[in-house]
Amino acid sequence: MCAALQPEELFQAAQARAAQMDVRRQGMAAALERLRADASALFARIPEPPLYKRADDPAQKAAEALLPEAEKVLAMAFAVTSEPEAPAAAHGIRAAVQAHAEALCHTVSGRLTEAETSWRKALELERAAHPTRSLMSAPPAPPPVFNKATGQSRYDPREAPHAKVKLVCPNTGCKRIGDYDFTPSHAYHRYVCPACNTPFMAYFGELRSLEVEALSSSNRYHFTVDELGGSSARIDFEEASGAEFPAARKDLLAFLYTEARELKVVVNATNGKLMWISPAASCFLATAAFGEGAPELVAFRAFRDEVLRRHGLGRAFIRGYYRHGPGLAEWVVRHPRVRTGVRGVLTLVHRGLKRSGHT
Numbered sequence: 001m002c003a004a005l006q007p008e009e010l011f012q013a014a015q016a017r018a019a020q021m022d023v024r025r026q027g028m029a030a031a032l033e034r035l036r037a038d039a040s041a042l043f044a045r046i047p048e049p050p051l052y053k054r055a056d057d058p059a060q061k062a063a064e065a066l067l068p069e070a071e072k073v074l075a076m077a078f079a080v081t082s083e084p085e086a087p088a089a090a091h092g093i094r095a096a097v098q099a100h101a102e103a104l105c106h107t108v109s110g111r112l113t114e115a116e117t118s119w120r121k122a123l124e125l126e127r128a129a130h131p132t133r134s135l136m137s138a139p140p141a142p143p144p145v146f147n148k149a150t151g152q153s154r155y156d157p158r159e160a161p162h163a164k165v166k167l168v169c170p171n172t173g174c175k176r177i178g179d180y181d182f183t184p185s186h187a188y189h190r191y192v193c194p195a196c197n198t199p200f201m202a203y204f205g206e207l208r209s210l211e212v213e214a215l216s217s218s219n220r221y222h223f224t225v226d227e228l229g230g231s232s233a234r235i236d237f238e239e240a241s242g243a244e245f246p247a248a249r250k251d252l253l254a255f256l257y258t259e260a261r262e263l264k265v266v267v268n269a270t271n272g273k274l275m276w277i278s279p280a281a282s283c284f285l286a287t288a289a290f291g292e293g294a295p296e297l298v299a300f301r302a303f304r305d306e307v308l309r310r311h312g313l314g315r316a317f318i319r320g321y322y323r324h325g326p327g328l329a330e331w332v333v334r335h336p337r338v339r340t341g342v343r344g345v346l347t348l349v350h351r352g353l354k355r356s357g358h359t
Contacts, residue, residue, distance in 0.1 A: 004109050005067070007102040007118075014071050014101075018078035031080050032090055033246045033271065038073045039093050040248040042066070043126055046100050049107045049115035063107040070101040092129030099125050132252035132270045168274060169193040170200050170256040170264035172326045187227045201257040205233060206250050221245075223266075225253060237263060237277060241322040242315050245275040278322035284329035289343040296346070299353040 023031040045066060047059040077094035080086055099122035106115035165182040168175055176195035182204065183189070189202045205225030213220040218240040226232050235255060247253065251270040257263050267274045286300045308314030332339050 005105050007105045014074040017075035021079040023079050035076050037248040042073050049119050063104045096125035096129045165269045171198045199259045203255040239277050241278040241319045284325035288329040288332045289346050296350045
């Protein structure tokens with residue numbers, strides 16, 4: 001990239017690149033999620049413009065190194081927003097990416113006043129483009145100690161700011177989706193589901209990073225989230241259904257626990273996606289029929305890992321089973337005759353699995 005690059009040149013290059021992209025092939029929802037993730041990763045790496053010119057400025061070098069990535073993400077933003085069905089969120093992301101790209105060009109070329117102006121504008125657009133970013137933002141500066149016009153004091157009691165978030169009841173057999181009050185100043189919230197009248201807990205935080213480690217029969221998720229007060233937390237767990245969980249940096253996540261402190265579901269309040277957590281050793285119906293730790297469970301789990309996971313239809317079956325299996329297993333346990341019948345059927349299936357080598 002040329003050090004004298006003008007923002008308009010970068011925009012034209014990105015538009016030419018966007019003309020070669022076909023976002024319809026992957027669908028608008030998938031394209032938007034990819035744009036969100038790529039833009040969020042870019043925003044996290046953009047340096048603040050330097051205050052004055054100096055030789056071999058590290059911020060200037062960092063900005064120059066980011067120009068190719070900025071062009072790539074801006075091209076994706078142009079391609080997505082060129083579609084008639086592109087939502088307002090996509091246009092907001094494009095505006096933020098374009099402003100950041102403009103700031104990078106000015107920084108590289110040494111136009112520091114213009115770089116500062118574009119960078120601050122980009123930060124405002126970045127925050128406005130994020131659906132839940134304002135919920136977790138720090139409160140504004142405190143009001144005056146005493147306002148003569150209104151007669152209000154800074155120390156007068158006032159209600160903490162709150163917002164509505166859409167959550168799902170994590171209790172087995174309910175899973176009802178509803179709106180709940182959320183106070184950003186507190187990470188932990190206790191709720192009672194209005195449908196089943198059962199309490200549950202929620203832990204809120206902004207996603208800082210997410211690592212997914214592929215294991216033999218499950219995925220291990222490593223979440224690092226930030227609370228409003230500045231502290232961070234690490235949440236690790238294994239999930240066996242293979243379900244995808246699209247999330248980007250700064251997304252507002254809610255980890256939902258039963259009253260017994262069992263993590264059941266993770267909700268991304270920013271994009272509305274959720275992931276039900278199925279433990280790696282889950283085999284709900286077989287466990288209900290034969291009992292926890294029964295030797296028959298080995299064959300069923302081997303069939304799941306060695307056969308079902310290897311093709312798309314099998315993985316779809318696993319996801320559906322892990323979603324509805326716990327409730328079905330509880331119903332089987334409550335009906336002894338049904339449990340006897342299920343045990344009989346699964347015994348025949350188990351014999352077939354053993355003959356085929358799944359032991």
